[in-house]
Structure formats: structure tokens, C-alpha cells
Amino acid sequence: MTTVPECADPSAHPGAVSGGFLSWGSLASATVAVLAAAAALVVVTAGDAWGMGPAPQVLVDAVVGLTYAPIGAVVLHGRSLDRGTRSLAWVLLGSGLASALAAFTTAVALTAPQGPLLPHLVQLQSWLWVPGFVPLLTLVPLLYPSGLLPGTRWRLAFVASCAGMVLLGVGAALYPDEFPGRVPIEKPVTTLALAQGLTLVAAIILLPSAVAAFAGLFLRLRRSTGLRRRQVAVLLVAVGLLGLVTALQGVVPSPADLAAQALAVALVPVAIGVAVTRHRLYELDTALCRALVAASLTVCLAGVYLTTFAVVRTVAPDGIGTALAAGVTGVLVLPLARRLSEGVDRMFYGDRADPYSVSTRLSSRLSRSGLDVAEIPQTVCDAVVEALRLGSASVLVSLEDSERELAASGASAGTAERFALRHRGDLVGWLAVTPRPGEVRVDPRDAEILAVIADQAAPALAALQLHEQLQRSRESLVAAREEERLRLRRELHDGLGATLAGLRLQVESAQALVSDGPAVRLLDHADSGVAQAVAEVRSITDDLRPPAIDELGLARALTLLAERLGSDRCAVEVEICDLPTVTPAVEVAAYRIASEALANAVRHSGAGRVRLEVGRDGTSLHIRVTDDGAGLRRPSGAASGSGIGLASMQERAEEIGGSFELTEAPGGRGTVVRAALPLTTTRGAR
Amino acid sequence: MTTTEATQKQTIPSVRSSRPSRGRRAALAVTGFLACALPTVFTINITRMLLTGVESDHQFHQLTGQGLILMALWLGSLVPLLRAGWAGRRPSTLQGLLHLTFMATGTVCSVFAPGGGAPILMGIIVLTGGLVWLALPQRPRLRSPLQLDPIAAPLALVAAAVFTPYVIAQERLQNAATGYHAQNPHYFDMAWMTLALTVLCVLGALLPAARGLVAWLAAGATVTGVAGLAFGEGTTWSLIVLALGLATTVGVAVGDRLRRSR
Numbered sequence: 001m002t003t004v005p006e007c008a009d010p011s012a013h014p015g016a017v018s019g020g021f022l023s024w025g026s027l028a029s030a031t032v033a034v035l036a037a038a039a040a041l042v043v044v045t046a047g048d049a050w051g052m053g054p055a056p057q058v059l060v061d062a063v064v065g066l067t068y069a070p071i072g073a074v075v076l077h078g079r080s081l082d083r084g085t086r087s088l089a090w091v092l093l094g095s096g097l098a099s100a101l102a103a104f105t106t107a108v109a110l111t112a113p114q115g116p117l118l119p120h121l122v123q124l125q126s127w128l129w130v131p132g133f134v135p136l137l138t139l140v141p142l143l144y145p146s147g148l149l150p151g152t153r154w155r156l157a158f159v160a161s162c163a164g165m166v167l168l169g170v171g172a173a174l175y176p177d178e179f180p181g182r183v184p185i186e187k188p189v190t191t192l193a194l195a196q197g198l199t200l201v202a203a204i205i206l207l208p209s210a211v212a213a214f215a216g217l218f219l220r221l222r223r224s225t226g227l228r229r230r231q232v233a234v235l236l237v238a239v240g241l242l243g244l245v246t247a248l249q250g251v252v253p254s255p256a257d258l259a260a261q262a263l264a265v266a267l268v269p270v271a272i273g274v275a276v277t278r279h280r281l282y283e284l285d286t287a288l289c290r291a292l293v294a295a296s297l298t299v300c301l302a303g304v305y306l307t308t309f310a311v312v313r314t315v316a317p318d319g320i321g322t323a324l325a326a327g328v329t330g331v332l333v334l335p336l337a338r339r340l341s342e343g344v345d346r347m348f349y350g351d352r353a354d355p356y357s358v359s360t361r362l363s364s365r366l367s368r369s370g371l372d373v374a375e376i377p378q379t380v381c382d383a384v385v386e387a388l389r390l391g392s393a394s395v396l397v398s399l400e401d402s403e404r405e406l407a408a409s410g411a412s413a414g415t416a417e418r419f420a421l422r423h424r425g426d427l428v429g430w431l432a433v434t435p436r437p438g439e440v441r442v443d444p445r446d447a448e449i450l451a452v453i454a455d456q457a458a459p460a461l462a463a464l465q466l467h468e469q470l471q472r473s474r475e476s477l478v479a480a481r482e483e484e485r486l487r488l489r490r491e492l493h494d495g496l497g498a499t500l501a502g503l504r505l506q507v508e509s510a511q512a513l514v515s516d517g518p519a520v521r522l523l524d525h526a527d528s529g530v531a532q533a534v535a536e537v538r539s540i541t542d543d544l545r546p547p548a549i550d551e552l553g554l555a556r557a558l559t560l561l562a563e564r565l566g567s568d569r570c571a572v573e574v575e576i577c578d579l580p581t582v583t584p585a586v587e588v589a590a591y592r593i594a595s596e597a598l599a600n601a602v603r604h605s606g607a608g609r610v611r612l613e614v615g616r617d618g619t620s621l622h623i624r625v626t627d628d629g630a631g632l633r634r635p636s637g638a639a640s641g642s643g644i645g646l647a648s649m650q651e652r653a654e655e656i657g658g659s660f661e662l663t664e665a666p667g668g669r670g671t672v673v674r675a676a677l678p679l680t681t682t683r684g685a686r
Numbered sequence: 687m688t689t690t691e692a693t694q695k696q697t698i699p700s701v702r703s704s705r706p707s708r709g710r711r712a713a714l715a716v717t718g719f720l721a722c723a724l725p726t727v728f729t730i731n732i733t734r735m736l737l738t739g740v741e742s743d744h745q746f747h748q749l750t751g752q753g754l755i756l757m758a759l760w761l762g763s764l765v766p767l768l769r770a771g772w773a774g775r776r777p778s779t780l781q782g783l784l785h786l787t788f789m790a791t792g793t794v795c796s797v798f799a800p801g802g803g804a805p806i807l808m809g810i811i812v813l814t815g816g817l818v819w820l821a822l823p824q825r826p827r828l829r830s831p832l833q834l835d836p837i838a839a840p841l842a843l844v845a846a847a848v849f850t851p852y853v854i855a856q857e858r859l860q861n862a863a864t865g866y867h868a869q870n871p872h873y874f875d876m877a878w879m880t881l882a883l884t885v886l887c888v889l890g891a892l893l894p895a896a897r898g899l900v901a902w903l904a905a906g907a908t909v910t911g912v913a914g915l916a917f918g919e920g921t922t923w924s925l926i927v928l929a930l931g932l933a934t935t936v937g938v939a940v941g942d943r944l945r946r947s948r
Contacts, residue, residue, distance in 0.1 A: 045922055296836045303843025310850040339834040347836060347941070 030073035033100035037065030040103035047111030056258035065100025067269040084147025099132030127173035141213040157212035164206035171198030231275040238271035350389040376460040377407035385410040391434035423462035482585035504530040597625035605629025713821040721814035725760040746917035751876030771822040779895040782826025791882040799860040802871030830895040837941040838891035849880040907931030
């Protein structure tokens with residue numbers, strides 16, 4: 001039985017823009033960019049033109065085209081983007097497209113023989129690199145990561161960047177330089193004076209714009225914290241490196257300078273990718289998944305086609321090879337798409353596509369021999385977080401009037417959705433999960449698996465629920481027992497004890513008045529009998545409860561106990577905080593545990609110094625006894641501690657819902673006894 | 687004193703391990719010696735040749751197909767099997783597939799390019815390798831569920847697209863070789879190495895239990911690309927192979943990070 005609450009529409013993000021046409025437009029632009037960039041590389045490689053002057057620049061432009069355009073398209077396919085982020089995505093996409101076209105036109109101009117279109121192609125390639133490259137140093141750092149400027153004053157830098165790019169583009173287009181291709185090519189339209197003037201003005205404008213953009217990014221870093229700071233930091237490093245490499249152009253010998261630039265250029269989208277995937281920028285899981293499947297499938301199909309073609313070509317003519325390769329590729333499209341989609345789904349969302357695997361793995365964990373029933377909730381939580389990669393999971397058990405969290409796993413963030421754990425129709429608890437970071441609700445496919453997991457875990461939780469109820473009953477019984485003992489002690493001490501003491505006084509008075517021999521003997525007998533009765537009553541009351549607690553209070557009683565156990569050989573130190581009023585059961589348990597632990601340490605550990613600390617937090621009273629003795633690995637022959645004593649301490653803590661722990665002190669010198677006792681119990685608070 | 691709250695921890699070993707008998711260890715030692723003797727001698731000789739500059743016009747082959755990468759594949763597939771067998775452990779699926787791929791790809795290449803004593807070499811390798819498998823106390827489990835890795839799969843198929851024409855070309859060159867190259871089958875070795883790296887990456891992309899095999903392509907292609915550039919083995923091809931190696935390295939790292947960060 002699953003309960004999936006209604007969630008807000010994910011598209012209802014403030015400022016969200018729906019853009020079906022624009023989305024498809026971005027996809028088409030990215031495809032054109034990738035194809036153009038890849039074609040440029042193929043053209044230069046096939047034309048054996050890598051040794052020619054402008055060829056290395058093709059590499060830089062192609063890298064921009066191959067990386068920025070897809071990143072821009074993926075970001076634009078995010079589910080809840082605001083206008084600012086879309087603006088940045090369009091800048092990335094535009095840069096990628098312009099660079100890819102610049103790479104392609106340059107590659108064609110490099111390798112093509114003489115033709116009427118070539119001069120126009122050269123004119124085009126001479127300015128296309130400007131909108132392809134310059135935004136990486138100006139607009140991208142200015143707008144990253146929100147797509148909004150750091151402040152209103154930064155509009156000037158933005159406008160200057162745009163104006164500078166226009167001027168530089170026009171200047172570069174009109175510059176009358178000859179393109180050094182296989183055939184030298186001249187541009188059809190050139191004006192040296194205008195080109196020089198525009199280029200100079202553009203340089204004067206763009207240089208401070210780039211500095212301002214970098215400063216803006218630095219300012220964002222200083223203003224931001226946490227996740228946003230990490231998102232900005234990764235880009236700051238990449239842009240800084242790109243700026244440095246660009247500034248060193250001409251200083252570093254070619255082609256090393258261009259290779260370094262290509263690497264630095266590639267680092268910027270890598271940085272954005274890191275921010276997107278690792279630091280959850282733009283919450284692009286769905287878009288990333290689709291992009292990864294599409295890219296992976298495309299490359300796989302190309303690989304299958306080329307491999308098949310290469311193999312078939314050795315034994316058959318080219319035509320058959322092409323047809324056969326296309327046929328094999330076509331046959332593999334659907335199965336490959338399905339498998340890759342499952343693989344990406346598994347990578348992002350764990351095993352939700354394979355419920356059988358999740359169920360089998362959980363069953364195998366639950367049926368592991370030696371697994372305590374108390375560990376089952378934690379096992380279930382761990383399995384849910386590991387297998388489905390959900391944000392967090394916790395198991396809660398339903399009690400009569402409340403719920404109690406038994407186990408939790410993962411980092412809890414966002415609203416948890418609950419799945420009922422039912423056993424034989426009765427609600428025994430809840431499996432609460434939070435969606436993956438970046439998701440607004442638990443996906444229905446996750447919900448189906450969680451329902452199966454809930455069914456598997458419910459019987460174990462039912463057993464735990466019974467155990468919890470038993471424990472609560474035990475705590476109530478112990479609390480009632482201790483209260484009854486306290487009452488009985490008071491009754492015996494104040495009632496029967498006082499009566500016997502009075503009786504004894506009367507007998508003693510009668511002894512003083514009577515001189516007759518037999519009467520004196522009778523009164524002596526009566527006096528000794530009453531004295532024995534008083535002693536027995538005292539013994540009974542002392543056994544019911546440590547008398548020091550009632551006479552001095554818990555804190556003073558513990559201090560006296562420590563003083564009594566201390567000696568020249570072993571100093572006992574005490575530190576007790578201001579203790580609250582606690583139930584009789586907790587008082588007795590605290591006193592008995594401290595007394596047993598101190599006695600053990602003083603008598604058996606060979607310690608020279610023992611320390612008792614009693615403190616509290618909001619829910620528990622903490623007792624800590626440390627010593628500097630032999631520790632847990634006591635040499636053979638040394639007097640052994642009381643195993644019964646340790647068991648008794650543990651039992652006393654657990655019977656009132658507390659915990660007990662015995663560990664070795666850091667460094668192996670001495671032992672540490674810790675007990676935590678609940679300050680509030682189910683019943684019987686005094 | 688003892689910890690009274692100690693939780694009962696029961697570790698269930700993922701790999702059953704029991705000390706093998708003396709006879710089994712002796713058999714492993716003998717078969718291991720037989721199987722490792724040849725690659726060890728080859729490795730020492732090739733390393734000596736590389737360091738001393740003997741046949742310096744063959745340094746590319748000495749570093750890659752004829753030499754160190756192939757020897758790394760050879761010994762790298764044998765030693766883990768022998769170690770696991772000696773310790774009484776069952777070798778992993780990855781280790782078993784690595785050795786089988788090494789032998790199978792070599793056999794296929796020797797069938798199509800039988801010159802230069804390749805079939806005899808493969809006969810020795812398969813025979814000694816088979817003896818090692820017989821001597822193992824527990825053989826690797828080779829059946830494994832199939833789960834396509836969306837990052838390794840395209841890399842494997844790009845490797846196939848890049849290396850398949852190269853393998854075919856090397857086989858043709860070997861068959862057409864005369865003189866020194868007919869006696870010393872460098873081309874066969876190159877075809878064998880590249881085919882083995884490709885098949886290993888394909889297996890790594892297909893089987894979760896063998897994902898680690900992709901690393902062989904990452905390392906092998908990177909070294910081959912660098913060696914090609916360093917020793918003048920066709921700039922374009924070397925750059926492509928280097929790019930493939932680097933892309934595989936980055937792809938493997940990114941895939942791991944992506945899985946761990948989610």
C-alpha cells in the first residue's frame with residue numbers, strides 16, 4: 001500500500017518559460033553545431049591540412065562547437081529554468097554554433113580547390129570566430145550561473161561586451177588579409193582603414209569588459225556560500241585559465257599555444273558540466289539523462305556502422321558493405337536505445353528499472369545469517385538509498401500513541417513521502433523517503449519498488465513493533481517496581497521502623513522501673529527482639545533502595561560513594577552537573593551503575609586515577625566512568641572483573657530504556673564506561 | 687573487561703578461500719612457470735632492446751604490440767589467475783575474461799595471418815594457459831548478467847571503429863610481408879594487441895563484473911597514441927588513438943564519479 005502525496009507541478013517555477021518551439025530550435029542548432037564541428041575535423045584530417053597555418057585554429061573552434069552547443073541545448077531542456085538561465089544557455093549555444101561554423105568554413109577554405117564561393121566563405125570565417133570565442137571571456141562569466149548580472153552597474157560591462165563584439169566582428173570581416181589556404185584567397189569586401197579603426201575601438205572596449213566579467217565572477221564567489229560557491233569556483237578556475245592562455249597567445253610558440261587554448265576552452269564547459277552534475281546546478285537530471293542517451297546512442301550506432309563496414313568491406317564490394325552496415329545498424333537501434341536508456345537510468349537513479357534486482361538484493365541482505373532483527377530497519381534504509389539513490393530513507397514504527405524512528409540513511413532534505421508498512425492488514429510503521437536532489441517528488445517507478453520493499457520489510461517491523469511494546473511494558477514495570485519500593489521503604493522507615501523504635505524506648509523505660517528478676521529477663525528478651533526487628537527493617541529498607549539517595553539526593557550520594565571508594569593508591573574524581581528531578585527507577589539505576597563501575601575500576605583495573613562524570617542533555621542522563629588502568633586487554637593472571645557486574649549494569653540501563661557501553665580508552669590505556677538513561681519514562685514520573 | 691554491547695559481526699566472504707593442497711600448489715607452480723616463462727623472457731628482451739636502442743626503427747612495436755603492452759596483457763592476465771589459485775580463491779570474472787580474451791584474440795589473428803610462426807606461438811600460449819586453468823583449484827565464473835554501460839559502450843564501439851580497419855590492415859601487411867617481417871610477425875602482434883584491447887573494452891561495457899577491463903583500453907590506447915607520435919607512426923592515426931585513450935580515461939573517471947555522486 002503506497003501513499004504518494006500530491007506534489008506541485010514542477011514546471012510551476014517562478015519565471016519558468018515554456019518553450020516547445022525554442023527547445024526544438026535549440027536542439028536543431030546544437031545538432032548543426034556538432035555536425036559542422038565534426039565535419040571540420042574530418043575535412044582537415046582527410047585533406048591532410050593539419051600542417052597548414054590556420055588549421056590549428058580549426059581545432060579550437062571545433063572544440064567550442066562540440067562542447068558549448070550541446071551544453072547549451074541540454075540546459076535549455078531543463079524542466080524548471082528561469083529566464084536568466086535560459087539567456088546564459090542561449091549564449092552558450094550561440095557561441096558553440098558560431099564557432100562550429102567558423103571551424104567548418106575555415107576547414108573548407110583550407111582544403112577546397114578554387115571556386116566562386118570561396119572568397120565569401122573566407123569573408124564569413126574571418127568574423128564568425130568573434131561571436132564564437134569572445135563571449136567565453138565576457139558574457140559567460142558575466143552571466144554565470146544564474147543568467148543575471150551581478151548588479152545593475154554591470155549592465156555597462158554587458159553592453160560594452162556586446163558592442164565590442166559587433167565592432168570586432170565587423171573589423172575582422174573587413175580586414176584585407178589573404179587567407180593562406182591550399183589556394184590563397186582574398187576577401188571580396190575589405191577596407192583597411194575602417195577595419196583598423198573598428199578593431200582598435202573594439203579592443204579598447206573589450207579588454208576592460210573581460211576584466212569586469214572576471215571581476216564579476218570573483219564578486220559572485222565572495223558573495224556566495226555553500227553549493228553556489230562551489231558552482232562559481234569551478235567556472236572561475238576554468239575562465240581564469242582560459243584568460244591566461246589567451247593572454248599568452250603569441251608568447252607561447254605555435255602550435256602549443258593553440259593546443260593549450262583548445263584545452264582551456266574545453267575546460268569551461270567541463271566546469272559547467274561539473275557544476276551541473278556534481279553541484280546540482282540547474283537541476284538538469286532529466287535533460288542530462290536524455291542527452292546522455294542520445295549522445296551515447298549516436299556514437300554507438302556510428303561505431304557499429306563503421307566497424308561492420310570495415311569488416312564487410314574486406315570480403316564484399318563497397319555497395320554491399322554499406323548496405324549491410326546500414327542494415328546491422330538499423331537492427332541494433334532499438335535494442336541499443338533500450339539498453340542504453342536502462343544504463344543511464346541506472347547510473348542516475350540506481351536500480352529502479354530493475355525491481356527484481358532490488359528485491360532480490362534486499363531479500364538476500366535480510367536473510368543473511370546472524371542479522372539481528374533490530375538491524376533490519378537500517379538494512380532496509382541502506383538498501384533503499386543505495387539501490388534507488390534517493391535522498392534519504394527512514395523507517396518509523398507506529399506505537400500506541402506515537403511514532404519512533406528506528407533507522408535512517410542518507411541526507412534528509414525536502415519533504416519526505418511515506419509508504420505504509422502493513423502486516424496482516426495492520427499498520428506497523430512507515431518507510432519515509434525524500435526524492436533525489438533536484439527532484440520534486442518520488443517518481444512513480446520508484447514508488448512501485450518502494451511498495452515492494454515495504455511489503456518485504458513489514459513482517460520484520462511487526463516483530464520489532466512487538467519488541468518495542470515489550471520494552472515499553474518492561475520500562476513501565478520497572479518504573480512501577482521502583483516507585484513501589486520507594487513507597488514501601490518510606491512506609492517501613494516512617495511507619496513500622498518508627499513504631500519499633502518507640503516500642504524499644506518503652507521497653508527500655510520499663511527495664512529501668514522494674515527490679516524483679518524474671519521481669520527484667522523478660523524485658524531484656526523483649527528489648528533484644530525489638531532491636532533485632534529494627535535492624536531487620538533497616539536491612540530491608542536498605543535493600544529496597546540505596547538509602548543515601550533518599551537521605552542526601554542522587555548527586556551527593558554519588559559524591560559520597562566516590563569518596564568512600566577513593567584511597568591513596570587510587571584517586572577518585574567526581575564531576576556532577578546540576579541534576580534534574582528524575583524518576584526513582586532512573587535514580588536507582590544511575591546509582592547502581594556508577595557504584596558498580598567505580599568498584600570495578602578501583603578493584604580490578606589497577607588504575608591510579610578514576611573519574612566519574614554525570615551530565616545531562618535534553619533527553620538523557622549520562623554517566624561516564626573512566627580509568628587509566630590496564631584497559632580491556634588485562635594481562636593474564638590479573639584479577640578478573642565481574643562479568644555479572646557488567647551484565648547487571650547493562651540490564652539496569654536497558655530495562656529503563658537506556659543504553660550501556662564499555663570501551664577501551666583512546667590509546668588503549670584504561671576503560672570507559674558510558675550509560676545513558678532516559679530523563680523521561682513512559683510512566684511514573686515523580 | 688569485555689565489551690558488553692559488542693554487536694555480533696558475521697562476515698560473509700564474497701570469495702570462498704581455502705588453502706590448496708600441496709599437489710595443487712605444485713601443479714600451479716609448474717604450469718605458472720611454463721606459462722610465464724615465455725612472456726617474462728620476451729619482456730626482459732624487449733625492455734633491453736628499448737633501453738639499448740637495438741632495432742631502433744622498431745621502437746613503436748617494441749613499446750606496443752610486439753612488446754610491452756602485449757606482454758602486459760599476457761602477464762597481466764596470467765599472474766592474477768595464479769595468485770588467486772595459490773591463495774585458494776576463485777579468480778574473478780574479470781580475471782578469467784581477461785585471460786580468455788587474450789588467448790582468443792591471438793588465436794583469431796593467427797588464423798587470419800598464419801605467417802611468422804604465429805599459430806605455433808598461439809598453440810604454446812593456449813596450451814600453457816589451458817594447463818593453468820586446469821591447475822586452478824576453482825575456476826572463474828564466466829557467466830555474468832549483461833548491463834550496458836552508457837559511457838563505456840560508445841567508447842568501446844569507437845575503439846572498434848578505429849581499430850577494426852587497423853587490425854585488418856595489419857593482418858594484410860603480415861600476410862604480404864617478406865623477409866624480416868615475415869619471420870618476425872610485428873604486424874600480427876599489433877593486430878592482436880589492438881583487437882584484444884577492443885574486445886576487452888566491449889566486454890567491460892557489456893558486463894558489470896568486468897567493467898575494470900575498460901581501463902586496459904584507456905591505458906593501452908594512450909600509450910599507443912603517445913608512442914605513435916613519438917616514433918612517427920602516422921600523426922593522424924596516433925592522434926586519434928591518443929584521443930581515444932584519453933577519452934576512455936576521462937569517460938571511466940566521469941562515469942565512476944557520476945555513479946558515486948548520485
